[in-house]
Amino acid sequence: MTLSPADGPATATALVWDWPLRVFHWALVLAVAGSFATHYAGMEWFDWHRRCGYVAAVLIGFRLAWGFVGPRYSRFSSFLRGPRAVIEHLRGRQPYPKAGHNPVGAVSVLVFLASLALQTGTGLFANDEIANAGPFYGWVTQETSNRLTGLHDLNSTALIVLIAMHLAAIAWYDGRRRLGLVRAFWTGRKAGVEGIRASRGGLALVIVVALIVALTLAIRAAPEASVNVYF
Secondary structure (H helix, E strand, C coil), rough: EEEEEEEECCCCECCCCCCHHHHHHHHHHHCCCCHHHHHCCCHHHHHHHHHHHHHHHHHHHHHHHHHHHHHHHHCCHHCCCCHHHEEEEHHCCCCCCCCCCCCHHHHHHHHHHHHHHHHHHHHHHCEEECEECCCHHHHHHHHHHHHHHHHHHHHHHHHHHHHCCCCCCCHHHHHCCCCHHHHHHCCCEEEECCCCCCCCCCHHHHHHHHHHHHHHHHHCCCHHHHHHCCC
């Protein structure tokens, strides 16, 4: 989008967050919320817990791919900085970018993605030592599955902490600094910035379909196995 001189800096907006990234963000919110809700709802909700995990796994895979082939502000190269930039930002010596993530926010994105990838990955091999297990349970030993289950449970607590920190940061930046982050991630637009030219929606759909097919084939190829109960 090209801004004309008549467009004032307070009103002129440009597309920053493409629709695939925005759909990813809000779909991930629903998938993670659904995963926690179905986990605490009881064993009868395990199938839905597993489905939410599948959705989250596809979304995480998409975001990792989109970090390399997506539009400008979606790419990791546009916002990842070194340790010095993080320290400078914490000291208040670096202004908050008009678009994209600040150095600390960039680190939080990586930590969040790593935690979510760990959660979905371990969930594929986990079991409840009663009757339910992830689709890849048959590819590992019972001992390995139990260890991954423990890691799955431990990381879920860490994930709750990360979510709480994320919400607190958003509340501070939007409430105190009035950056309009929630609005920008809903509309995709911000004022006074250079926008992206296209959303590359076709490429996003190809990536998502490829990930769904790959996960489906992997699940179908996994050997069937029953959970061994230990007392």
